[in-house]
Amino acid sequence: MESTTLPHSPGSRISQYVALTKPRVTQLAVFCAVIGMFLAVPGMVPLRVLIGGTIGIWLTSGAAFAINCLVEQKVDAKMRRTSWRPSARGEISSKQILLFSAVIGGIGMWTLYTFTNALTMWLTVGTFIGYAIIYTLLLKPATPQNIVIGGASGAMPPALGWAAVTGHVPGDAWILVLIIFVWTPPHFWSLALYRRKDYENAGLPMLPNTHGEAYTRLHILLYTVILFVVTLMPFISGMSGVLYLTAAVLLGVVFLAYAWKIYREYSDMLARKTFRYSIVYLSLLFAALLVDHYVHALLGV
Numbered sequence: 001m002e003s004t005t006l007p008h009s010p011g012s013r014i015s016q017y018v019a020l021t022k023p024r025v026t027q028l029a030v031f032c033a034v035i036g037m038f039l040a041v042p043g044m045v046p047l048r049v050l051i052g053g054t055i056g057i058w059l060t061s062g063a064a065f066a067i068n069c070l071v072e073q074k075v076d077a078k079m080r081r082t083s084w085r086p087s088a089r090g091e092i093s094s095k096q097i098l099l100f101s102a103v104i105g106g107i108g109m110w111t112l113y114t115f116t117n118a119l120t121m122w123l124t125v126g127t128f129i130g131y132a133i134i135y136t137l138l139l140k141p142a143t144p145q146n147i148v149i150g151g152a153s154g155a156m157p158p159a160l161g162w163a164a165v166t167g168h169v170p171g172d173a174w175i176l177v178l179i180i181f182v183w184t185p186p187h188f189w190s191l192a193l194y195r196r197k198d199y200e201n202a203g204l205p206m207l208p209n210t211h212g213e214a215y216t217r218l219h220i221l222l223y224t225v226i227l228f229v230v231t232l233m234p235f236i237s238g239m240s241g242v243l244y245l246t247a248a249v250l251l252g253v254v255f256l257a258y259a260w261k262i263y264r265e266y267s268d269m270l271a272r273k274t275f276r277y278s279i280v281y282l283s284l285l286f287a288a289l290l291v292d293h294y295v296h297a298l299l300g301v
Contacts, residue, residue, distance in 0.1 A: 016086035017100055020069045021062030028279065029157045033057045035286045036161025036176060039239070039293050045165055052115020053164035057157065059108030060124045066101040067132035070094055072140075079198040116164040123163055127156045141203075144210040147192075151184035158286075172239045175230075176289075180282070182230050185223045186259060187278040189216050194268040194275075217263045220274075224259035228252040231285060240292045247288035251281050 034054055037045045069076065069087040076088035086092045092100075105128065112121040130153030139146040158176035159169045192199060192206040193216055199206040208216045231248040234240040258274040 016091055019086055020066040020092070020097060020100065022065040026058060026061045026065060028283065029061050029154070030054060030058045031283065032176070032180065032286055033157035033161035035290050036158035036173060037165050038290055039172070039176070040162040040165040042297050049116055049164055052111050053120065053161065056108045056112035056116065057124060057160055059104045059111065060128055063101040063105030063108060064128045064132040066097055066104070068136045070097040070101070071136050075202045075204065078202045079195075081195055081198050112164070117167050119167055120160055120164040123156065123160055123169075127153050127160065141205070144205045144207045146205070147188045148185050151181050154184060155180035172234070172237060175233045175237060175239065178233070179227070179230055179285070182223060182227045183278065183282055186220045186227065187275065189220050190262070190271045190275040190278060192216070193266070194271040213266065217266055221259045221263040224255055228256060234289060240289055241296055243295055244288045244292035248285060251285055255281050
């Protein structure tokens with residue numbers, strides 16, 4: 001049914017626009033960006049930069065996700081996981097989505113330029129283009145490696161946060177980017193496994209549909225092993241200490257156990273649990289980095 005025939009209360013209309021920004025995904029991205037801000041300095045992040053950077057990255061990320069919803073309206077309508085989205089249901093028109101994305105994206109870029117620096121704004125613009133255009137329009141419908149190649153844009157938040165505070169992006173920031181980049185495939189392929197019928201119906205070339213479940217399960221395991229190694233890099237580089245190292249090893253062992261079980265004795269329920277754990281894993285890993293950072297600052301080491 002067309003949205004023009006349905007009355008909307010202000011609250012329901014607002015919630016529809018908020019849904020276009022994929023709030024849960026945006027929150028995780030902003031969280032990683034804020035961690036990047038705090039890791040960039042030994043003390044506290046200037047309040048102006050913290051608030052302006054957070055709002056700017058949040059709005060620009062939301063704009064990119066809105067464009068994703070706009071481009072994938074027909075695809076989302078065919079998938080059980082996404083058919084509820086207001087874009088897929090036709091409750092918000094394409095012009096409205098485009099205008100909404102332009103407005104919040106423009107405000108986000110202005111906020112970053114005004115309250116942080118030009119580098120952060122341009123890096124965020126590049127991330128927007130990488131996700132909304134290169135990944136959504138070009139890679140996702142064309143190759144089963146879409147999530148690997150396109151994961152580069154999704155991995156950028158820590159670099160954006162770091163740049164917002166210091167005006168540059170050193171090696172330590174790129175280590176954080178690398179962690180998210182390597183985390184993305186096992187995270188997303190776990191979802192793709194138990195949602196493979198959705199992707200088949202939508203005609204998207206996701207790895208379980210193009211190369212089979214066994215191949216995907218093996219690659220989840222391999223990427224999780226690589227991830228375990230990569231998460232040791234903050235300790236090796238001197239960015240973090242033993243507290244983070246302990247958390248990274250413990251969290252990584254659990255992730256490896258999930259990946260091994262998926263490889264050896266697959267079930268949709270196990271893939272669902274792995275996907276959910278992967279989100280908790282990344283949140284706790286970055287939280288451990290933050291705690292370790294300030295423990296070191298307090299101890300003066």
